Structures are given as C-alpha cells and as structure tokens.
Amino acid sequence: MSKQSKKNEILIESGTNELEVMEFTIADRHFGINVAKVVEIMQSTPVNPMPNANPFIEGVFKPRDSIMTVVNLPMYLNLATTHNSERDIFIITNFNKVNSAFRVNTVEAIHRISWTSIEKPDGSIYGGNDGVATGIARFDGRLITIIDFEKILADINPKTTIQMSEIENLPNREPIFQPIIIAEDSQFLERLIMEALTSAGYTNVISCSNGLEAWETLQEFKSRGGDIAEHCSCIITDIEMPQMDGHRLIKLVRDDEKLKYIPCIVFSSLINEEMMRKGIALGATAQISKPEIGQLVGLIDKYALRS
Numbered sequence: 001m002s003k004q005s006k007k008n009e010i011l012i013e014s015g016t017n018e019l020e021v022m023e024f025t026i027a028d029r030h031f032g033i034n035v036a037k038v039v040e041i042m043q044s045t046p047v048n049p050m051p052n053a054n055p056f057i058e059g060v061f062k063p064r065d066s067i068m069t070v071v072n073l074p075m076y077l078n079l080a081t082t083h084n085s086e087r088d089i090f091i092i093t094n095f096n097k098v099n100s101a102f103r104v105n106t107v108e109a110i111h112r113i114s115w116t117s118i119e120k121p122d123g124s125i126y127g128g129n130d131g132v133a134t135g136i137a138r139f140d141g142r143l144i145t146i147i148d149f150e151k152i153l154a155d156i157n158p159k160t161t162i163q164m165s166e167i168e169n170l171p172n173r174e175p176i177f178q179p180i181i182i183a184e185d186s187q188f189l190e191r192l193i194m195e196a197l198t199s200a201g202y203t204n205v206i207s208c209s210n211g212l213e214a215w216e217t218l219q220e221f222k223s224r225g226g227d228i229a230e231h232c233s234c235i236i237t238d239i240e241m242p243q244m245d246g247h248r249l250i251k252l253v254r255d256d257e258k259l260k261y262i263p264c265i266v267f268s269s270l271i272n273e274e275m276m277r278k279g280i281a282l283g284a285t286a287q288i289s290k291p292e293i294g295q296l297v298g299l300i301d302k303y304a305l306r307s
Contacts (some may be wrong), residue, residue: 005099013171016108017115017248018225019212019240021137023108023144024091030108032137032144034240036270037095042109044088054156056105058167069090070101096291111139118146118242120209122183134185135242135268146242150269150290151188167293173201178233178304180205183214183249184267185241189290193236193267200297211237211244215252222258232262236296239268239275247282254283267296 021032025139047070049061058070070090070210073078090101118135125267135146167189184190190207208214214235221231235253237246246266253259266279266287279287 003219015039017245018112018114019245020114021139021144021146022091023111024089024104024106025103025106025138026077029079030113030142030144031104033091033093033149034270035110035209036272036275037093038148039092039094039099042090042092044085044090045105046237056156061101063092063101066172068099068101068149070103071152073092073102073104076156084286087201090112093149094272097152097289098153101152102149111137111144113137113139115211115242115245115248117273120242121145132239148186148188151186154188164223167196167199175203175233176201176305177204178202178229179231180300181208181214181217181232181235182206183208183211183237183241183246184234185210185238189238193293193296196293197300200300202300206232210241211246211249213243214249218253218259218262222256223282226260228262233262235262236267236300237264239266247278250279250282265299266277284285 020035021036023030023032025031042063045063047061049059049066050057053059053271056072056076058072060067060069062068085103087105089104089105089107091107093100093102117139118137121133121136132148132151133145135150137146180197182190182193182197182205184193184207190209192209194205198304205215208217214237218232220291221228235249239246239248246268250264250266253262253264260283263285264283266284267290268275268287269290271287271289276287285303288295288299
C-alpha cells in the first residue's frame with residue numbers, strides 16, 4: 001500500500017462515526033489497526049539487531065531514507081506462530097510523531113466499520129483492564145481485536161507517551177475548579193491524563209470511556225438547566241474510541257444550540273495534516289498530539305478558564 005493510496009482509503013466524511021480498519025493475522029487470530037495510523041505495508045526484510053534493546057524489538061532497518069525500529073508483535077502478544085518469518089509482513093505506522101514497523105503474519109483486507117459496531121473488551125482479553133485490546137469488532141462472521149498500538153510503544157519505549165515530567169516542572173498552581181470532560185478509551189492513557197491534570201491543579205475532571213458516554217453526560221448536564229459552563233467548561237477528546245469517536249462527538253456538540261460554545265480540544269496520536277483538516281472543519285478549538293501533555297494543560301488553561 002503506497003502512502004497516497006492509504007490517504008485515499010481514509011478520506012471518510014468527517015463526523016460520520018466510521019473508521020477504516022486494516023485486518024491482519026497473527027497465529028491465525030484476527031486483529032485490526034486504524035488505517036489512519038498506517039503509512040504502508042511491505043514484505044518483511046532482515047533487520048539489524050540492537051544490543052541491550054527491549055526483548056520485543058527485533059532491531060532496525062532502513063527501508064528508504066530513515067532508520068526504523070521493528071517490533072515483534074507476535075512475541076509481544078505472547079502468540080506462538082509457526083508461520084515462515086520470511087513471508088511475514090511489516091506494517092509501517094506513524095502516530096505520536098513516531099515511525100515504527102510491526103511484524104505480523106498476514107494482512108487480509110481493509111474494512112469500513114462504524115464505531116457503534118466496536119465493543120470494549122472485558123478485562124480478560126490481552127492483559128486485563130490495562131491491556132492492549134481497545135475494542136472488538138464483528139465483521140463477516142468473525143471477531144477482529146483492535147489493538148492499542150500506543151500502549152505497545154509506551155511499554156517498549158516510555159519516551160513515546162505522556163511525560164509526567166512536563167507537569168512536574170510547572171510552577172506551583174492554585175486549585176482550579178472549572179469542570180473538564182475527558183473522552184479517552186485507553187485506560188492506560190486515561191490514567192496518565194487524569195494524573196497530569198490533577199497534578200496541574202484541576203480538581204473537577206469527569207472521565208468518560210468514549211464519545212458516546214461523554215455525549216450522554218453532556219445531555220444530562222443540559223437537563224439540569226442553567227449555564228452549561230457551570231457543568232462543563234472544556235472537552236478533551238481522543239479521536240479513536242468505540243461506540244462514538246471524537247470527531248462525531250465534536251460534530252454533535254457544534255450542532256447543539258446549548259453546547260456549541262464549549263471549547264473542544266482534540267488530544268490524539270492521529271494528529272496529522274489530514275486529521276487537522278477534518279478537526280478544523282468540524283469546529284475543534286485546538287488539536288495536539290498525545291505526548292504533548294504540557295501543551296494540553298496550557299490549552300485547557302487558555303480555554304477552560306475563559307469560560
């Protein structure tokens with residue numbers, strides 16, 4: 001898959017609550033990744049091992065003009081495979097401003113799926129409540145497990161995820177009581193974001209596990225009457241979430257007469273040129289990449305405290 005054809009595949013109309021999932025297999029089990037994270041796929045190639053590297057890192061290779069790290073996904077998921085490694089596939093990804101290659105056995109197809117068809121898995125699947133399965137999609141009679149690639153990279157290289165040191169270096173701050181809603185499906189990242197905002201002084205943070213839960217919370221706030229800013233002064237939302245994604249959430253908020261003035265900040269690993277355009281078209285107030293927790297706090301200060 002070329003970079004251009006990948007872009008053509010993901011040009012889904014903004015706010016429709018759909019995504020395109022690339023289905024791949026490991027040890028005959030079916031997994032998925034959001035196509036928006038995929039740069040290309042290629043036949044696996046020999047890599048150069050790196051001394052003292054994480055055991056799940058096979059090594060590095062240079063497909064063109066940049067060196068790339070190869071993650072052995074079967075090993076990480078503890079799935080023994082009898083496939084011929086020479087016939088494996090590398091899925092080349094870009095998210096959180098990092099390019100990586102993930103070894104898989106096969107790539108099957110790309111499917112357009114509604115987020116409403118993706119269910120959050122129970123705690124017994126791939127590592128429990130803090131595991132790497134963010135959703136289960138049923139497609140054509142089989143189940144596809146959506147993998148949390150952000151958590152995988154964070155486990156292997158903590159520098160790719162939220163850095164609490166950015167918050168610890170902030171000057172002492174007074175408690176901030178403005179109510180904030182966070183929509184984030186990854187329990188791992190939700191915990192880090194909550195820790196960061198608490199450390200930054202925000203004492204009234206409402207956590208929602210997806211866009212639908214955030215939307216239902218906003219509807220409840222509307223029913224109470226009064227100034228909506230008393231209940232929600234800012235929304236922080238991921239893009240990828242089961243049931244309802246962040247883009248759909250923003251569209252609904254902007255179309256609602258009572259809610260449309262609430263600042264909406266997209267905090268996602270998928271902040272690229274295409275996603276920026278979509279976010280702007282939908283009315284996102286600001287959009288930043290997930291590692292930039294210090295910038296997120298600055299934006300919340302700017303927009304929530306203005307309410």
